[in-house]
Amino acid sequence: MASSVLYRSANPWWIFFPRLSHRNLLTQCTVVLQRSERLGHVFSATTSTAAAADHERCGRRFRRGKSDNLKGSCCADTFVVASDEKYGDKQVISVTPRLYDYLLTNVREPEILRELREETATMRGSQMQVSPDQAQLLAMLVQILGAERCIEVGVYTGYSSLAIALVLPESGHLVACEKDASSLEVAKRYYDRAGVLHKVDVKHGLAADALKSMIQRGEVDSYDFAFVDAEKRMYQEYFELLLQLSPMQVRIGGVIVIDNILWHGKVADPQVNDSKTISIRNFNRNLMGDKRVSISMVPIGDGMTICRKR
């Protein structure tokens, strides 16, 4: 699943952030995972002094929770996240609905992608497509790398793959793996309309099978860029296969981007232990200790980790 802010859940849920210092007690509160009824947004935040003042204005109160965590329920969308003293009280913005709306107005989304996104919005599973800002980051990475050979695992109706195909050179090649035929029909229609169909090699079926076949055909070390956005419980397997298909650092590329690594915040909530959350949590933990790659976890959309093969 792609965008966190577009995620809609029937159940409210909470995450407990690390202990806040006593000094922070009056000026900061951890406000975690409040659903915005207006937009169906999910967000987490910790207030600064200014945001605390907002809370005062709206009459909300904060309470101290277990283990000195401060929890509150906030209405203002001006929160910043402040970390505890281990990080020198670093404050980081939280992407609130208002701020995210602003961010989206600053995304240069090609017309054909906008049309695909809007058509997909009428379809079942539309929340799965990556957000425009995520797609823009993927396209940017492909361009920075000068990638020519790319793989996508989990195409759906093609939003992220089209964003990649659009920036590939004419000689570029994107292997697009997807098990759902009807979603692929939409994707292919848009590849065609965008004039990039010749760059895309659609693999209909299970993604792991497609990747194994590519390895068996001797395509190891030959893909510059991969984006993983399919079955969450398969992430480790996709990653191992893609590492074989990626070149070493001596060449450009060898970049693998994994989507949904924050999994709507559930990865940080010890009380959430469904199989997908556990899989992503384990995957993130393994990646942290995986010396084969350099990593950067980016809180965009539902969270992406950018990995580069060493």
Ligand SMILES: C[S@@+](CC[C@H](N)C(=O)[O-])C[C@H]1O[C@@H](n2cnc3c(N)ncnc32)[C@H](O)[C@@H]1O
């Ligand atoms: C989150 S969606 C992909 C969204 C897409 N990246 C986009 O931006 O529009 C995940 C897709 O992976 C597909 N999928 C799930 N498991 C798969 C598997 N084992 N093999 C191939 N595709 C799979 C689903 O059918 C679904 O269309």
